[in-house]
Structure formats: structure tokens, C-alpha cells
Amino acid sequence: MPGVPGVHHSLQVLRFGAQGAGPKAYIQAALHADEVPAMLVAQALKRQLTALEEQGLIRGEIVLVPFANPIGLSQQMLGTHQGRFDLRDGGNFNRHYSDVTPEVLRLVKDSLGEDPERNMRLVRDALRQAVKSLPAATVVQDLKNRLLQLAVDSDIVLDLHCDNEAVMHLYALTPQAKPAAELGALLGARAILLATESGDSPFDEACSRPWYALQRECAGHPIPLGCFSATVELRGEFDTSHVLAEQDARALVRFLTLNGIVRGDIGELPQLLCQPTPLAGSEPLTARSAGVVVFHREPGETVEAGDLIADLVNPETGEITGVHCASSGVLYARNGGRWAIPGKRLGKIAGTTLIRTGKLLSP
Numbered sequence: 001m002p003g004v005p006g007v008h009h010s011l012q013v014l015r016f017g018a019q020g021a022g023p024k025a026y027i028q029a030a031l032h033a034d035e036v037p038a039m040l041v042a043q044a045l046k047r048q049l050t051a052l053e054e055q056g057l058i059r060g061e062i063v064l065v066p067f068a069n070p071i072g073l074s075q076q077m078l079g080t081h082q083g084r085f086d087l088r089d090g091g092n093f094n095r096h097y098s099d100v101t102p103e104v105l106r107l108v109k110d111s112l113g114e115d116p117e118r119n120m121r122l123v124r125d126a127l128r129q130a131v132k133s134l135p136a137a138t139v140v141q142d143l144k145n146r147l148l149q150l151a152v153d154s155d156i157v158l159d160l161h162c163d164n165e166a167v168m169h170l171y172a173l174t175p176q177a178k179p180a181a182e183l184g185a186l187l188g189a190r191a192i193l194l195a196t197e198s199g200d201s202p203f204d205e206a207c208s209r210p211w212y213a214l215q216r217e218c219a220g221h222p223i224p225l226g227c228f229s230a231t232v233e234l235r236g237e238f239d240t241s242h243v244l245a246e247q248d249a250r251a252l253v254r255f256l257t258l259n260g261i262v263r264g265d266i267g268e269l270p271q272l273l274c275q276p277t278p279l280a281g282s283e284p285l286t287a288r289s290a291g292v293v294v295f296h297r298e299p300g301e302t303v304e305a306g307d308l309i310a311d312l313v314n315p316e317t318g319e320i321t322g323v324h325c326a327s328s329g330v331l332y333a334r335n336g337g338r339w340a341i342p343g344k345r346l347g348k349i350a351g352t353t354l355i356r357t358g359k360l361l362s363p
Contacts, residue, residue: 003139009070011143013150015063016049017261022060025261026151027252029065029160031094031203033072033083037234037245038160042066044242044249052253052262060261063150069093071143086140092363094161097144097206100130100152101213108214112221120226123214127152148206156259157207157229158252165236166333167300169193169350171361172230173208177276179228182258185272186251187232190300191332191350195279199359204229228259236299237336274330277350279360283327285347287312287340291321294338295347297331303349304328310346327351 003009029042045064052058067073072083072093085092107126112119131149136142151157163169169191172180177194184192196212198205208229215223234248254266287293291312297303303325310323325331329351340346345362 009139009143011068011070011146012066013063014046014049014066015061016053017058017061019061023155023259023261024061024063024153025156025158025256025259026063026154026207027065027158027160028068028147028151028203030073030083031068031147031159032161033067033069033075033093034081035083035162035234035237037162037237037239039067040240040242040245041160041234041248041252044245045252048249048253057263058261059263060155062256062261063154065147065150068147069143071140088138088140091140092200093140093143094159094202095200097148097201097203098131098134099201099206099210100127100134100148101210101217103130103133104210105214105217109218112218112223114222116222116224119221119223123211123223123226124153127210144203147203151203151207152227154207154227156256156261157204157227158255159202159204159229159231160234161231162234162237162239163333164336165238165299166233167191167330168235169233169332170230171195171198171204171233171279172228173205173212173225174278175212175225176208176228179259180230181272181276182269183230183232183255184274184276185269186254186258186266187248188251188270188273190274191330192274192276193279193282193350194276195360198279198361200361202231202361204231233333236333274350277329277352278355280356281327281329281350281352281354282356282360283325283329283349283351283354284345284362285309285323285325285349287323287342287344287346289314289321290339290341291315292338293335293340293346295334299331299334301331302329303331305353312340325349325351327353
């Protein structure tokens, strides 16, 4: 990666199975480098995939990046790790990935035919070609390009994150609700949030949305959705448990097995703990005034419209301002800080009654 003299960043890329032997899965951890439970799950995955490979049970190709953001891993500010934003310009490490759809369309539009499998192969080849030529003027853009180069031709892309204080939840494309529900069932997700475009091009959508966009642009030619991608939020930042990491890694391996990348039979899927809901229906709870935050509801609880979620206690006057939700649903995440200023996001509810537009993800 280009940088200043004396500073070097590198990615660790682990490969299991054989390239081209079957379907490909790409899994990366901690693109927001301070979301550390993902790195712990990646280590459990490494152990489990190594054992499966030794047993000859990997049918396809699996690429695992145990820490996807070496730049963010090194960032400290006043003694606190800052891995979500680039300290040089404030950019979010999981936003503004290049949309290669126009270049892929240019490469394939005169070659597409009536065979969906052949069209899928053409698109994959074009995706590989398109990401190789992406420009990079900064070290962060170079990192983003390299991650896309590793992932963009995959059948499955899993981007492992976590929230601040949260239950297991995930984000995926609306047309891929079925595999998202299967993944959610295996992981025990309490919220599955779907959108065709969440805004600002996060990593997972940079891998899957080109297929969706090409389907619409080339309606006269059958193009399958050749990549299922999801952002998996592994509960909260403090959920660094060996037991949970092994459990989550096993669930991810079962998902790979379900999709033919690992040999085996997963048996019956666990019961789904939630129904997928639109990301546009997710309600962000924000503070209207400054104060000490006192929560009344825990992550994972079902709430009804109008319920009191938190109090804001003014330390000067003692006045208490209640924060109520406008929609019913599941409180799937809340902020770990207990001091709020006006506009601070306090929590998120997976609901169905509100419809937001524009950028749907947290900044």
C-alpha cells in the first residue's frame, strides 16, 4: 500500500480449498478496526477451516482476512482506539467503495446471451477486470481497492462487524431475503435488515449490488444474482467471548455448508428468531437534549410504539427528558456511552411502520 517512508501496512490473507474448484466465499473481519469481536471470530474460523481442509471437506474456495483494516488498528487518540474513521480526513472505512457497475456493463453488454450460467461467468470475469484498474490516490483507497479485488468475484461475501451494545443482527439486499434469513437463523439473529441501497456504498453492497444493477440494466438477458453479501453484526463491542466466537464460527461454517462450499449436511435449520424487515423501517433514537443517559430497555427487547426507552437527566437542573420510540419492533442496538449531547444517536429499533429515505446506515 502506498504511504509515507518508513510506514508499512499489510493484509493477512488466508486461503482454504482450491481456487476455481467450486463456489467461492470471502470473509473479512473488523473493517471498522475497533469492532474487535469480529477478529476473535475470525481466529475461531481459521481453526475450524484448517481442520476441515485437513479432512478434505472444503469443496470450493474460502478466503479469510482476519483483520481487514491494518490502518485503523494502529489509530489511537488520547488513549482510545479509533477504528471506525480515518483520522486523516474523517472518512468511514466502510463507506464509498467504488461502484464498478458501469465498467462491467461496458465489458459485457455486447457478449450477453440467453444462458444465465454463461452470463454469470462473463460478469465475474468483468468484475475481476474492473477492480484491477481502480485508481488509488490515498492509502485508504488502496486498502479499499485491495479488499474489493479479493472479494468481488465471490459467490458469498460476509463482512464481520459488531455494534456498540447490541444483539446479533445483519444487513443484506432486499432481493436476497431468503439466504439472509437462512444466515440469520444459523446465527440466532434478532434483526435482519434489508435494503436495495443503503447509501454511501458500503463494502458488502459494492460486492452484491452490481449484480442487481446489471439485472435491471440488461433485462433482456438472464443474469442471476451471483453474489450474496451480508454485513454481520456480532453483537456488541464488549462481547469478546471464546465461547461465542466458536459458536459464531460454527454457524458461519454451517452457512458455507448449506451453500455447497463445505461438504456435509447441516440438518434442519434452527428456528428463525425474527422476520426480515426493511432497513428503511429501522428507527434511530436520538437525544433532543444533553444529559446523563439512563436506559429502561435492553438490546433484544421487543418494544411498542410510544414506549419509554431512556431518560436524559440534566446534571444542572435535574430535569428528566424521556426518549420514546415512534415504532414497534426490536431494540437491536444501543449506544454504550452514558453522556448525550443533542443529536447523539442512542439506539436503533428494527420496525416496519416508519419509512426513511436517503442514507439509511449510521454515519
